[in-house]
Amino acid sequence: MNLDYRQAVPEDSEWLFDTYRRTMKGFVTSAYGWDxxxxxxxxxxSLRQGACQIVTWEDNQCGFVHWEVEPDLVWLRMLCVVPEMQNRSIGRAVIAKVMSLSSHLQKPLYLNVLVCNQVAYDWYSRIGFVEIENDGQVSTMVLAPSSSPAHRERHA
Structure with a gap:
């Protein structure tokens, strides 16, 4: 799958928010209520912090990824794939890019996932993230060192 990435610009803000709303509204409503x-x-x-890239596939905007590099870690702030493009390995390709970045920087990769979003929680677990904190609504996860691309290459 050949995905393209481009830096989000202010003119993308409505599309970004609409994509967020379409993918996350049900989960946010369940956890906190939606306003x-x-x-x-x-x-x-949130978008004013870190880097946000729009993901395209065959000239169609299919999602976005937002991360922030901090002094001692990388936070995956958000990864959204538009509903009609889900289950096509787009998310897997996008997360691989962020995993590679954290490996290159030699910093651990963290994320938060809503506990009610069981599909996402299970997916992150399958690809190597482990839960380190859970307040009942949000689970904080970190990519286990043995799951990083560099570690897999060293041990292949």
């Missing part, structure tokens, strides 16, 4: 204005403000604030 469109609060979600929009929080989403905009």
């Amino acid at each position: 469109d204005n609060l979600q929009r403000a929080g989403f905009a604030k």
Whole structure:
């Protein structure tokens, strides 16, 4: 699968928020309730931190990935694939890119996932993330060292 990535620009903000809403509204509603204005403000604030790239496949915007490199770790802030493009290995290719970045920087990769989003939680677990904290609504996970691309290459 040949995915292309481009840096998100301010003109993408409506598409980004719409994609977030389409993929996450049910889970956020279940966990906290959904207030469109609060979600929009929080989403905009989050995007001002780190890097956000739009993912395209065959000239179609199919999702986005947002991460932040901190002094001692990499946070995967968000990975959203538009609903009609899910289950096509797009998410797997995108997460591999972020895993490779954290490996290259030699920093652990962390993420938060809503506990009610069982499909995402299970997927992250299958690809090597382990839970380190859970408050009942949000699970914080870290990529286990043995799951990093560099570790797999060294031990292949």
